Amino acid sequence: MRFDQHTVLLLVRPADAPELPRDAADLLQDAHLAHQAGLVEQGHVLAAGPFLDPDDERLRGFAVLSVDPEMARELYANDPAVRAGRLVVRVASWLVPEGNVRFESVPVPRSMLEAAAGD
Template sequence: MRYDQHTVVLLVRPPDAPELPPDAAERLRDAHLAHHAGLVERGLVLAAGPFVDPDDERMSGFVMLPVGPDEARELYRDDPAVRAGRLVARVASWRVPEGSVRFGEVPIPVAMLEAAAGDVYR
């Protein structure tokens, strides 16, 4: 059997994430979303979105990329929310039977005002 391999990034809030004043948190969320939008524009995101009601409330979001794990780690080192310590990127490869998963165009908000799924940073 042949396989497709993708890279999965789980965005997790660490237990020691710094608390920010509301205005600083909003600016950081917007910077994080702008970072994602840049990755989408470069064709580096297959799927992305926040988790809703996860069993572990530290789990924030999910991203699937068509690049290897090392490149994914590099891309998320540049995420403003990761640099600020509000999120940690957990990276893994995911292998599925070839052609069993298909992806369409990825719309992604570039600011919290566009985010329809709610606040992904509790």
Template sequence: MRFDQHTVVLLVRPADVPELPLDAVDRLQDAHLAHQAGLVEQGLVLAAGPFLGGDDERLHGFAVLSIAPDEARELYRNDPAVRAGRLTVRVMSWMVPEGNVRFESVPMPRSMLEAATGD
């Protein structure tokens, strides 16, 4: 059997998240979304999104990328939320039977306002 290999990035909230004023957190989230959207526009991120609920509240979100794990790790080190210490990055390879998963190219929101309104 043949397999497709993708890179998965888990975004995890560290135990010692720096305290910031709410407006700074909002600006940082917008910068995080803009960074993510830029990676999608470059064709590097195939799918991404936040986690809701679940047993581990530290798990913030994930992304599936079309590049090697080392390259993905470097890209996410430049994510504003990671640089600010609000998120940490875990990177791994994901193997699925060839053709089992397909990704459509769809735009990603560049801000919280865009995510909320769909504009």
């Protein structure tokens, strides 16, 4: 059997994440979304999104990337939320039977305002 290999990335809130005032946290979230949208536009991120009600409340988001794990770490090292210490990344390679998973190109939000517009 043949397999497709993808890089998956978990965004995790560390226990020692700095507390921010609401307006600063909102600005940082917008910067995070803009960074991630840029990675989508460049073809590095195939799919990404937040978790809702995870068993571990530190789990914040998930992404599937078209690049190797080392490049994924480098790309997300530039994420404003990672640089600010609000998120850390966990990266792994993911094998699935060839052709089992397909990704479509769809628009992604660049801000919380754009994300809310879909509600």
